[in-house]
Every structure is written in structure tokens, then in C-alpha cells.
Amino acid sequence: DTAVSQTPKYLVTQMGNDKSIKCEQNLGHDTMYWYKQDSKKFLKIMFSYNNKELIINETVPNRFSPKSPDKAHLNLHINSLELGDSAVYFCASSRSGRGSYEQYFGPGTRLTVT
Amino acid sequence: SQELEQSPQSLIVQEGKNLTINCTSSKTLYGLYWYKQKYGEGLIFLMMLQKGGEEKSHEKITAKLDEKKQQSSLHITASQPSHAGIYLCGADRGGGTSYGKLTFGQGTILTVHP
Numbered sequence: 001d002t003a004v005s006q007t008p009k010y011l012v013t014q015m016g017n018d019k020s021i022k023c024e025q026n027l028g029h030d031t032m033y034w035y036k037q038d039s040k041k042f043l044k045i046m047f048s049y050n051n052k053e054l055i056i057n058e059t060v061p062n063r064f065s066p067k068s069p070d071k072a073h074l075n076l077h078i079n080s081l082e083l084g085d086s087a088v089y090f091c092a093s094s095r096s097g098r099g100s101y102e103q104y105f106g107p108g109t110r111l112t113v114t
Numbered sequence: 115s116q117e118l119e120q121s122p123q124s125l126i127v128q129e130g131k132n133l134t135i136n137c138t139s140s141k142t143l144y145g146l147y148w149y150k151q152k153y154g155e156g157l158i159f160l161m162m163l164q165k166g167g168e169e170k171s172h173e174k175i176t177a178k179l180d181e182k183k184q185q186s187s188l189h190i191t192a193s194q195p196s197h198a199g200i201y202l203c204g205a206d207r208g209g210g211t212s213y214g215k216l217t218f219g220q221g222t223i224l225t226v227h228p
Contacts, residue, residue: 004156040220041151041221041223042218042220043157043202044218045216045217048215090157092157102147102159103159103204104159105149106156107155107156108154108155110154
């Protein structure tokens with residue numbers, strides 16, 4: 001009965017490769033997010049999708065491309081991986097509408113680029 | 115400079131002691147969220163505060179939002195080793211609009227010694 005799930009949990013790859021991280025939520029939410037947590041534990045939003053439409057894109061290199069095939073899924077594809085991409089990537093989801101709603105986070109994907 | 119400042123950055127306490135973590139913003143907070151993160155895991159939602167002067171409690175954790183909605187504190191009473199982890203405050207700057215773009219503080223690492 002996992003609410004927000006991500007795969008894989010760990011990803012080790014070499015510079016220049018292309019990789020994808022998948023996220024799924026079964027909470028019935030219509031908004032999903034990708035966050036990046038760096039080595040200093042600083043968490044920053046990258047993207048947000050509402051009803052499969054991109055609504056937040058926070059100065060992220062073009063090598064990062066999110067894709068939302070439906071409201072329950074938000075995948076992150078990364079081209080030409082660089083050392084600086086090493087981090088933990090978190091997916092989250094929430095309701096949308098007037099006011100603020102809590103975001104539910106996945107367990108994270110630890111990406112290591114060598 | 116960061117929009118949200120947490121203090122202290124790390125905290126080591128003896129089991130049974132009370133402690134407080136602060137989160138300060140230079141801008142008005144429309145929604146203030148507290149999350150807890152354990153190593154290798156995702157963020158666990160603790161509480162959300164929206165109204166100036168609001169206070170919420172869950173078990174031994176109490177969070178407050180000041181009247182000006184620019185500072186929040188998280189207080190743990192009679193700490194236990196299970197409270198150990200990273201505590202993150204997040205701010206919704208949407209002003210009540212639909213999509214929750216959260217900005218996070220740098221986190222406070224809490225260690226509780228038995």
C-alpha cells in the first residue's frame with residue numbers, strides 16, 4: 001500500500017550515460033514533483049506537473065526531462081549524466097486547489113555518477 | 115542567501131531532554147510545513163501551519179507559527195532516540211494559489227543519545 005514509490009532506489013552510472021527514474025503515486029493526487037537533495041542535504045524543487053502539464057520548471061539543465069504519461073506517474077530522464085548530478089532525487093505528490101496541501105514524498109533515488 | 119533559515123544546523127541531546135528547532139523566513143509564509151527525514155528514506159510529513167499564531171501537536175511534537183507568519187518553531191518534549199533524524203521546514207510561497215512550490219530550509223540534524 002505504498003503511497004509514493006520510486007524506482008530504482010539506487011543508481012550508479014558513468015558520466016555521459018542516459019538514465020531514467022520512475023515515480024508512481026496511488027493517492028489520487030493530481031500534482032507531482034521532482035526534488036533534488038544534494039550532499040549537504042539541501043532540498044530543491046526541480047519540476048512540478050499538474051494533470052500531466054508542466055507548471056514549475058526551476059532552472060534545471062535541459063539534460064533533465066520530466067515526463068508524465070498520466071496523473072499517477074512522473075518520470076525523470078537525464079541525458080549525458082555529469083558528476084554534479086550525483087544526488088538523491090525525490091518524487092512527491094499532492095492535491096491541488098486553493099490553499100496549501102501537504103506533499104507526500106517517495107523514498108528517494110540515490111544517483112551516483114562516476 | 116537562503117529564503118528559509120533553520121537553527122540550529124545540528125543538535126545533540128540526551129534522551130528525555132526537550133529541544134526546539136527554529137525556522138525563519140524573510141518573507142511571509144502562506145503555508146509552513148515540517149518534515150522529518152531518516153537516513154536513506156524519504157520525507158515524512160509532520161505538520162502544516164497556515165494561520166498566524168497557529169499551533170499544532172502530534173504526540174510529543176509541537177509546532178507553532180508566529181503571528182507575523184515569518185517564523186516557526188518545532189518543539190520536542192522528552193526526546194527519544196526515535197526522534198533522531200533530519201528535520202526540514204518547507205514554505206509554500208504560492209500565496210494560496212493552486213500549486214505548492216515548496217522551498218526548504220537546510221535542515222537540522224537531530225541526534226538523541228540514549
